[in-house]
Amino acid sequence: MLAARNLTRRFGTLLAVDDISFEVEPGTVLGFLGPNGAGKSTTMKMLTGFLSPTSGTAEVFGHDIRRDSVAARTMIGYLPEGAPLYGELTVSQLLQFIADARGFSGPERDRRVADAAARLELGGVMEQTIETLSKGFKRRVGLAQAILHDPPVLILDEPTDGLDPNQKQQVRHLIREMAPDKIIVISTHILEEVDALCSRAMIIARGRLLADDTPAGLLTRSRYHNAVTLHVDDPERSASRLGRLDEAREVEVRNARVTVFPSGRGNLFQAVSRLIEAEGWEVQQLQYEPGRLDEVFRTITREEAA
Numbered sequence: 397m398l399a400a401r402n403l404t405r406r407f408g409t410l411l412a413v414d415d416i417s418f419e420v421e422p423g424t425v426l427g428f429l430g431p432n433g434a435g436k437s438t439t440m441k442m443l444t445g446f447l448s449p450t451s452g453t454a455e456v457f458g459h460d461i462r463r464d465s466v467a468a469r470t471m472i473g474y475l476p477e478g479a480p481l482y483g484e485l486t487v488s489q490l491l492q493f494i495a496d497a498r499g500f501s502g503p504e505r506d507r508r509v510a511d512a513a514a515r516l517e518l519g520g521v522m523e524q525t526i527e528t529l530s531k532g533f534k535r536r537v538g539l540a541q542a543i544l545h546d547p548p549v550l551i552l553d554e555p556t557d558g559l560d561p562n563q564k565q566q567v568r569h570l571i572r573e574m575a576p577d578k579i580i581v582i583s584t585h586i587l588e589e590v591d592a593l594c595s596r597a598m599i600i601a602r603g604r605l606l607a608d609d610t611p612a613g614l615l616t617r618s619r620y621h622n623a624v625t626l627h628v629d630d631p632e633r634s635a636s637r638l639g640r641l642d643e644a645r646e647v648e649v650r651n652a653r654v655t656v657f658p659s660g661r662g663n664l665f666q667a668v669s670r671l672i673e674a675e676g677w678e679v680q681q682l683q684y685e686p687g688r689l690d691e692v693f694r695t696i697t698r699e700e701a702a
């Protein structure tokens with residue numbers, strides 16, 4: 397497994413990462429969420445041995461990243477922020493160089509390079525120098541070098557940053573495909589990505605770990621969790637009627653939409669549906685709300701700031 401043990405990093409007087417600890421098992425895609433400057437990249441750099449912690453450490457399947465660095469790094473594939481690469485090399489040269497550095501030679505080296513290139517669809521740019529590639533292709537070359545040795549742990553700093561919608565889908569598909577037997581840690585600003593990809597999510601702000609849960613668990617913290625939203629012709633009148641339901645705790649009207657919050661008694665969705673039918677309301681849209689991740693994110697990170 398991958399473990400962070402009291403990871404802490406200072407830059408001068410700035411406490412960028414403040415005593416972060418967690419453990420991750422194979423089969424997990426862990427998403428780091430947080431505002432700009434929260435400490436996500438710094439945490440990832442320390443997990444990969446790229447940056448020394450001020451205190452604390454990380455462990456990869458029992459290998460301490462500080463004391464047993466080579467063994468730990470062998471088990472990690474890392475996509476750094478911005479994917480810094482050697483611009484003057486061609487994609488083929490870079491991947492061969494990485495394969496050499498990872499200890500492969502002969503046909504095995506060629507097979508690894510071909511396989512990583514195929515998985516990231518780099519076939520058309522293999523002989524192009526990296527500095528002439530588009531941002532999305534650079535990102536994909538960065539991903540190819542991270543997965544080339546098929547490591548059990550992947551640390552990917554904003555893996556879909558700069559990719560067009562098709563490429564985003566393709567990279568998410570690749571991550572999902574690799575997920576069952578690996579530990580994958582990604583950082584992202586895209587909340588829908590957490591829902592689509594992650595089995596676990598951590599919210600980090602000001603260097604501190606503020607929430608550690610499944611995406612579904614985070615949604616239960618939303619005030620919209622289990623609420624019902626409807627688009628009706630006369631929202632104010634409907635809202636006042638809906639507010640009298642025993643199943644409703646509170647009603648809110650916003651942008652001509654009525655949201656009814658559950659009291660915890662009975663089934664709110666059924667009660668709202670029955671009322672719509674009984675009253676003969678014209679309803680354009682009726683929606684059950686699992687919860688809103690953007691609201692949970694804002695609430696948790698704002699509470700911290702306050």
Ligand SMILES: Nc1ncnc2c1ncn2[C@@H]1O[C@H](COP(=O)(O)OP(=O)(O)OP(=O)(O)O)[C@@H](O)[C@H]1O
Nearest residue numbers: 407410412430431432433434435436437438439477
């Ligand atoms: N080498 C460095 N020297 C000084 N300060 C640094 C250094 N690296 C990072 N920081 C600071 O540490 C804090 C955390 O930065 P970090 O890059 O880890 O945030 P992040 O969560 O990855 O942000 P983003 O979402 O914008 O990528 C920021 O305030 C940043 O300016």
